[in-house]
Amino acid sequence: xxxxxxxxxxYGHVGQHLHNFILRQSNLELVFIxxxxxxxxxxxxxxxxxxxxDLDNVGSRKCDLIVEVAxxxxxxxxxxxxxxxxxxxIGSPTALADEDLxxxxxxxxxxxxxxxxxxxxxxxxxxxxxxxANAGILQALTITMTKHPSxxxxxxxxxxxxxxxxxxxRPVTLYEGGIRALCRLAPNNVNTxxxxxxxxxxxxxDKVQGKLVSDPKELGWHIITIEVLGSPQPNGTQLxxxxxxxxxxxxxxxxxxxxxxxxxxxxLAAYGRGAGFHVC
Numbered sequence: 001x002x003x004x005x006x007x008x009x010x011y012g013h014v015g016q017h018l019h020n021f022i023l024r025q026s027n028l029e030l031v032f033i034x035x036x037x038x039x040x041x042x043x044x045x046x047x048x049x050x051x052x053x054d055l056d057n058v059g060s061r062k063c064d065l066i067v068e069v070a071x072x073x074x075x076x077x078x079x080x081x082x083x084x085x086x087x088x089x090i091g092s093p094t095a096l097a098d099e100d101l102x103x104x105x106x107x108x109x110x111x112x113x114x115x116x117x118x119x120x121x122x123x124x125x126x127x128x129x130x131x132x133a134n135a136g137i138l139q140a141l142t143i144t145m146t147k148h149p150s151x152x153x154x155x156x157x158x159x160x161x162x163x164x165x166x167x168x169x170r171p172v173t174l175y176e177g178g179i180r181a182l183c184r185l186a187p188n189n190v191n192t193x194x195x196x197x198x199x200x201x202x203x204x205x206d207k208v209q210g211k212l213v214s215d216p217k218e219l220g221w222h223i224i225t226i227e228v229l230g231s232p233q234p235n236g237t238q239l240x241x242x243x244x245x246x247x248x249x250x251x252x253x254x255x256x257x258x259x260x261x262x263x264x265x266x267x268l269a270a271y272g273r274g275a276g277f278h279v280c
Contacts, residue, residue, distance in 0.1 A: 003029040007063040010070030011035040089117040093194040097183035119266030140229040144211040150252040165214035174212040180205035222247040222256040
């Protein structure tokens with residue numbers, strides 16, 4: 001059996017989970033781990049042979065799949081280089097809210113031999129959304145993400161509003177509008193929304209709507225509500241779908257508990273689809 005060779009970029013909570021998951025799979029082989037802070041890997045007793053110090057040298061590890069779970073800036077700086085050498089799974093798809101970057105990586109994936117994969121993360125119903133987009137019958141998509149104030153990592157005005165929510169007992173809407181602007185304002189918090197905008201490709205980052213809510217009452221939960229509208233029918237009716245995903249989460253955690261398993265399943269699914277852009 002030929003093992004699929006995996007490179008892991010990022011060793012936070014998700015990266016650590018994927019590291020342990022890969023080691024348990026008989027058909028996968030971990031060939032490198034990179035982390036912004038090398039000491040984290042050393043303290044975790046990662047073998048020196050697995051530590052990659054410079055992502056410019058990623059080609060030397062001869063990966064089949066590179067998995068990013070670090071920061072959107074990684075894709076901006078190295079995404080094109082990764083795709084030259086391997087399939088690439090973007091764990092921080094808010095990076096693709098940059099129109100030029102999305103276009104260039106899509107073009108590279110379509111014209112090359114490696115696939116560009118976006119994991120669904122905490123997004124429920126991604127495949128149904130993608131199919132409606134493919135058929136041209138997806139008219140509107142709205143995603144509301146509700147978390148405890150401690151679960152957000154924000155700056156600027158959004159952080160001020162989040163601190164306001166933390167000091168009260170009532171929910172505060174931090175943002176409501178197009179996904180593209182929100183990805184730039186909160187790149188570490190709304191990867192689920194970015195995945196939805198990519199699945200709903202006929203609407204994209206500008207037309208998919210997002211709402212970010214900070215609610216002190218939701219301690220221990222990440223709640224994602226998805227509302228879908230199909231195209232109006234001749235008789236005036238319209239397909240309407242609403243789902244709510246309540247994901248248990250440790251206090252202060254950016255990533256909900258069930259999302260770790262989702263990332264691991266996406267890693268397995270990021271295989272065999274060839275060149276092009278894929279939601280997995």
